[in-house]
Amino acid sequence: MGSLLAERDMLWDAFTTTLTLAAISGLIALVVGTIVAGMRVSPYVPLRTLATVYTEFLRNTPLTIVFFFYVFVTPSMGFTFDYKVAAIIALSCYTSAFVAEAVRSGINSVSLGQAEAARSLGMSFFQNLTIVVLPQAFRTAIPPLINVFIALVKNTSVAGAFSVFELFAMSRRMTNVYSGDVLGILAGVALCYLIVCIPLGQVAGHLERKVAFAR
Amino acid sequence: MSTSRRLFLTGTAGAAATLALAACGGGDSEEPEVAEVDASEFPEGSTMAALAEAGSITIGTKFDQPLFGQAGPDGDPAGFDVEIGKIIAGALGIAADDIEWVETVSANREPFIENGNVDIVVATYTINDERKEVVDFAGPYYVAGQALMVAADNEDITGEDSLDGKTVASVEGSTPAQYMLDNHPEAELQTFDTYSNCVTALTNGQVDAVTTDNVILAGFVAADEENLKLVNDGETFTEEPYGIGLALGDDEFRTFINDTLQAAYDDGTWAAAWEETAGVVLPTPEPPEIDRY
Amino acid sequence: MSSGPVLYDVAGPDEKRRERIISVVIGVLVVAGLGLIGYRLSLNGVFDDRWLVLVDVPPNFAGYETHHVWAAVFRGLGNTLLAAVFALPLAALLAVVLVSLRASTIAPVRWLVTGVIEVFRGLPVVLMMFFAILVLPGSTPLIAVVFGLVVYNGAVFAEILRAGIKALPAGQTEAAQSVGMGPFLIYRDVQLPQAVRMMLPSLIAQGVVLIKDSSLGYIVSYAELLRSISRVADALTNAAYLLPLLTVGAAVFITLNVLLSRLAVWVQRRGGQRRVAGAAVAVPED
Incomplete structure (x- = not known):
């Protein structure tokens, strides 16, 4: 791991890039995914269809293909992004489908009486969703959402193969330059991912037990 | 992987490949001669004896470089590097069909050799001192030089000194990328996995120039003359001797490959291999002096 | 777990008509939106002859x-x-x-x-x-x-x-x-x-x-x-x-x-x- 210490500025840069990618894409995915989930439970068929197609399409397509699309194909369609921006779009798109699924199952877990009570007060679909159901849905959805976020942190590594200099890309450059210290470099990079992912996983597990208990 | 993949190939692509060879006339090549070799001719315990005994060899090469190593219609690579590989295999008594081609990208060539994943690497592989610490090189069998490629309508890049503030693409782990980092820190280096991805970025307008060896670039220009051009007709600013990478310390094998190359220089096989592949667009050079360090 | 509509009532005849109208309006908007995107893309040549690569590859350097x-x-x-x-x-x-x-x-x-x-x-x-x-x-x-x-x-x-x-x-x-x-x-x-x-x-x-x-x-x-x-x-x-x-x-x-x-x-x-x-x-x- 000596070579990583020697290049700790580069390591820090790469690590913060990984975290930035995850944080920004995570936020965008949360917003987009929640909207898509809302569309999916709405009374309007076209919105439902659109949302279903969107989630099914992205959930079943490999992230690598999504990346390829935003990095190399959209420019050939006349839209060019910076590589980091392209990576954020690809990650947000892909992750939003999983967010939508998590939120939707959260919505489904809210007891029927809640929505019925809201309806009996004359609330519209939109009021019902935003004021009554979603806040409760998020409580159950938080553990799965954390898991989605963990997956996102790990998925940022794909960006490394598409010209964003994050942890994985750094490990590739470093192992090439310091070929005597491959294990040390990979172990160091692995540690960076674990520092983020394992605690998050513990929190998710803890909350999951708590939610299960509360129900 | 090879067996199962081959099995699959025979089903679908095998027939296609035959058709292709029949169809594309000029492109199909005479396979280099395969020597009648008996494993016992080689010193006992040598790599040559082991390979000749096994009757197969695993060669790492590029799959995305026109003229040197590019996936052909049948899915196997074709180009000058590939021909060189066949010449060496042939000297070991191994037919072209018994070569297993493994795609190497710039960043994984050394580990592939060190781990024994491949027997040799013929992949536009520049001989340099850093690499010599971990692998050995036979050859060189060709000397290229770093050059610049830009969009056909680009007028403001005129050479390596006009790159300040420009975005230049090259491949992660390659010597040209390192050269850019060392000598042109004012230019923004954008690294990709493969040269083809660099070229895609250039045609998409995501980068201003692609830099790597002149012959690699020449292949891309030849394939898409409408959109791409070499800066100053391919003026080079470094020397990149291409070697054949093999395991560190295997001097016997290195000498054998060097002898094989020398023989190919002398009997015209080398020149023939060039003319069939890179020679389609590039003039035939004099074979370089082999460096038996 | 699909439990039927939870967030809105099963509509009566009036509501149904209203819902249908809104659905149609949204549907038209969605189609129009997609159409607009498609048109914009077609201006950039997305629907040009590049699709021929799947059915009839143009002559090329590599002989594909x-x-x-x-x-x-x-x-x-x-x-x-x-x-x-x-x-x-x-x-x-x-x-x-x-x-x-x-x-x-x-x-x-x-x-x-x-x-x-x-x-x-x-x-x-x-x-x-x-x-x-x-x-x-x-x-x-x-x-x-x-x-x-x-x-x-x-x-x-x-x-x-x-x-x-x-x-x-x-x-x-x-x-x-x-x-x-x-x-x-x-x-x-x-x-x-x-x-x-x-x-x-x-x-x-x-x-x-x-x-x-x-x-x-x-x-x-x-x-x-x-x-x-x-x-x-x-x-x-x-x-x-x-x-x-x-x-x-x-x-x-x-x-x-x-x-x-x-x-x-x-x-x-x-x-x-x-x-x-x-x-x-x-x-x-x-």
């Missing part, structure tokens, strides 16, 4: 013809399936081993296995593939891909199985104990088979993730579907061809995965008749 393109697609699909076919059973095997060790009566073994599972789950699959290709002696791209898939999915399968075992009614274990079965036998003959059956839908759903992740092989130069088609685009040296080729690639993956997901639903339905699964339904991890 249409059937070569499709041969490359199928070769890539073959390699994708090959990696999955190796990785699935091996991951299942690893999972069973991990779960057994985790049920060990020796505490340090349990801790160690728990730690290993956490580490395997916490690392990017592509990093593990990269590790394999750099470090494992004699590894090929295929071995690297299978290694990454097995290590990660083995750990996830293990977690799914553990959730399944935990969800079994305590009576199962108690009954087995009362007939004198030891912990290992209980694990092997009573808990594991039931856990596998109960969690089969989750396991299949994770299989979808495995197949998708096989395309990370692109990054370690394994000639799976994506790499195979991108080689075609490379050889044709025209970035425009990436769109039609990638569309085909995505369609193949989606078809494959939708079929698998259907299988999961079918299995769930069949299993559901025997057991009311109020139990844990593990969400597949990506």
Whole structure:
């Protein structure tokens, strides 16, 4: 791991890039995914269809293909992004489908009486969703959402193969330059991912037990 | 992987490949001669004896470089590097069909050799001192030089000194990328996995120039003359001797490959291999002096 | 769990008409929006002759013809399936081993296995593939891909199985104990088979993730579907061809995965008749 210490500025840069990618894409995915989930439970068929197609399409397509699309194909369609921006779009798109699924199952877990009570007060679909159901849905959805976020942190590594200099890309450059210290470099990079992912996983597990208990 | 993949190939692509060879006339090549070799001719315990005994060899090469190593219609690579590989295999008594081609990208060539994943690497592989610490090189069998490629309508890049503030693409782990980092820190280096991805970025307008060896670039220009051009007709600013990478310390094998190359220089096989592949667009050079360090 | 509309009333005749009108309006807006995007894209030449690459490849430097393109697609699909076919059973095997060790009566073994599972789950699959290709002696791209898939999915399968075992009614274990079965036998003959059956839908759903992740092989130069088609685009040296080729690639993956997901639903339905699964339904991890 000596070579990583020697290049700790580069390591820090790469690590913060990984975290930035995850944080920004995570936020965008949360917003987009929640909207898509809302569309999916709405009374309007076209919105439902659109949302279903969107989630099914992205959930079943490999992230690598999504990346390829935003990095190399959209420019050939006349839209060019910076590589980091392209990576954020690809990650947000892909992750939003999983967010939508998590939120939707959260919505489904809210007891029927809640929505019925809201309806009996004359609330519209939109009021019902935003004021009554979603806040409760998020409580159950938080553990799965954390898991989605963990997956996102790990998925940022794909960006490394598409010209964003994050942890994985750094490990590739470093192992090439310091070929005597491959294990040390990979172990160091692995540690960076674990520092983020394992605690998050513990929190998710803890909350999951708590939610299960509360129900 | 090879067996199962081959099995699959025979089903679908095998027939296609035959058709292709029949169809594309000029492109199909005479396979280099395969020597009648008996494993016992080689010193006992040598790599040559082991390979000749096994009757197969695993060669790492590029799959995305026109003229040197590019996936052909049948899915196997074709180009000058590939021909060189066949010449060496042939000297070991191994037919072209018994070569297993493994795609190497710039960043994984050394580990592939060190781990024994491949027997040799013929992949536009520049001989340099850093690499010599971990692998050995036979050859060189060709000397290229770093050059610049830009969009056909680009007028403001005129050479390596006009790159300040420009975005230049090259491949992660390659010597040209390192050269850019060392000598042109004012230019923004954008690294990709493969040269083809660099070229895609250039045609998409995501980068201003692609830099790597002149012959690699020449292949891309030849394939898409409408959109791409070499800066100053391919003026080079470094020397990149291409070697054949093999395991560190295997001097016997290195000498054998060097002898094989020398023989190919002398009997015209080398020149023939060039003319069939890179020679389609590039003039035939004099074979370089082999460096038996 | 689809429980019919919860968030809005089943509409009466008036409401139904209103809803239909709004639906139509939204529908028109959606179609118009998509049309606008399509028009904008067509201005940029998206629907030009680049699609010919799928039916009638224009003459090119590399000598590719249409059937070569499709041969490359199928070769890539073959390699994708090959990696999955190796990785699935091996991951299942690893999972069973991990779960057994985790049920060990020796505490340090349990801790160690728990730690290993956490580490395997916490690392990017592509990093593990990269590790394999750099470090494992004699590894090929295929071995690297299978290694990454097995290590990660083995750990996830293990977690799914553990959730399944935990969800079994305590009576199962108690009954087995009362007939004198030891912990290992209980694990092997009573808990594991039931856990596998109960969690089969989750396991299949994770299989979808495995197949998708096989395309990370692109990054370690394994000639799976994506790499195979991108080689075609490379050889044709025209970035425009990436769109039609990638569309085909995505369609193949989606078809494959939708079929698998259907299988999961079918299995769930069949299993559901025997057991009311109020139990844990593990969400597949990506």
